[in-house]
Amino acid sequence: MRALVLTALDGPDALRWSEVAAPVSSTRVVIDVRAAGISYPDLLLTQGRYQLKAEAPFVPGSEVAGVVVSAPAGSPWRPGDRVCAATPFGGYAESAVADPAWVWPLPPELSFVEGAALPTxxxxxxxxxxxxxxxxxxxxxxxxxxxxxxxxxxxxxxxxxxxxxxxxxxxxxxxxxxxxxxxxxxxxxxxxxxxxxxxxxxxxxxxxxxxxxxxxxxxxxxxxxxxxxxxxxxxxxxxxxxxxxxxxxxxxxxxxxxxxxxELVRADPDALRAVAGAVADLVRAGLRPPPPIIVPMAAGADALRKLGAGEILGKAVLVREGA
Structure with a gap:
């Protein structure tokens, strides 16, 4: 599969659209990513300035929407489920993994692009x-x-x-x-x-x-x-x-x-489920994210640069080619 790999903690300029091994996991949910949100913490992470730290090379990206490929036994998720997920790393890719507690149903009223705007x-x-x-x-x-x-x-x-x-x-x-x-x-x-x-x-x-x-x-x-x-x-x-x-x-x-x-949801996943449920209620009542700026996933570095320069109005979402 392809992913945006950060080769050094030098910000968006160090991102490369590369072939990497597809994730496989028996303990986490594997998601076929259709859209990934761009967030300010992602930008800080590429610069080594966020409270979470990762050593390069790694794939940034903390929020995705897509379809479940596989899930651990005993989890509520099944292949084919439309979901959103929080993924501290790894979201800027064609496939990503998430802790089952950090995955929730994509409200049926929303597209994958709209769903990728929710988690952060x-x-x-x-x-x-x-x-x-x-x-x-x-x-x-x-x-x-x-x-x-x-x-x-x-x-x-x-x-x-x-x-x-x-x-x-x-x-x-x-x-x-x-x-x-x-x-x-x-x-x-x-x-x-x-x-x-x-x-x-x-x-x-x-x-x-x-x-x-x-x-x-x-x-x-x-x-x-x-x-x-x-x-x-x-x-x-x-x-x-x-x-x-x-x-x-x-x-x-x-x-x-x-x-x-x-910091709260890392310590208390129940808080994530409660807030996700409350936001889903607002979506059912008519809340819709404004149309985001859609960027091909391969061009994610440019989207992060624009975010850092204050040139993104609202939300930018990376979309996988052909998704």
Missing amino acids: NYYTAHFALVRRGRIEVGETVLVLGAAGGVGTAAIQVARALGHRVIAVVHRDGADDFLRGIGADDVVRLRTGWAAKVKELTGGRGVDLVVDPVGGAAFDEAVRVLAPEGRLVVLGFAGGAIPTVKVNRLLFRNVSVVGAGWG
Whole structure:
């Protein structure tokens, strides 16, 4: 079979579309991959900058959708099942393996391309909003990095759960896209953006901030929290890891919490099943990932480069030739 092999921890430039041995396993589910999602952790992994480490050469790719080829005895999976799966490594290939606990049914309403968009972004967004952010009825959500994969998922999940959403975005040309997927308001990430958010909320601020960006926007995001608001940290796509001035938390009665989805599911697979089920319920109720940018799997290196440069609007998905 063919796969994108990372030959050194030098980022996307070190990826090669190569012939490799097809995986065989008696303990894990073997999946004929039809589509594989591109995610920011994948990019960091190719650079050796992610908390999970792997020695080159290896095949990156952490989320796939496809058809079961084989499964361990006693697992719920059978050859021919349409599935999504989380695969910490190995997803950018024509065939991949996954722990049976990290595999779940592909909702029949979704295509393989749409299904490949779910594992990282939509499950992370639901986990951040519901379990870590403890969102309540009638609350307003602000999403930083709103035009990225996690940002777009957070907008859609928040709207599907019935909340007002304010999208904060740096790049130009994304406003119509963000409103089209459910943002009630779009604010440019420029000087004065926090004042605009306060204006939109009648001076009160927002109840929950979803922050996959970090960096310079973090301090202002804390300031736009309403009393007893929560800021949920998902990552640091902006590069810098901010520090928390805890006196602000104390005097304003606000909270900053972390949402490490990958770390949780590695320790508690039941959490994955619960969130997958909750997102499937939203899909049945009408939630659909916006059409992703489709890239041939062999050209995955270019897609990762564009992701790192902030040129991907929403989600990019690798599709196997002939799949």
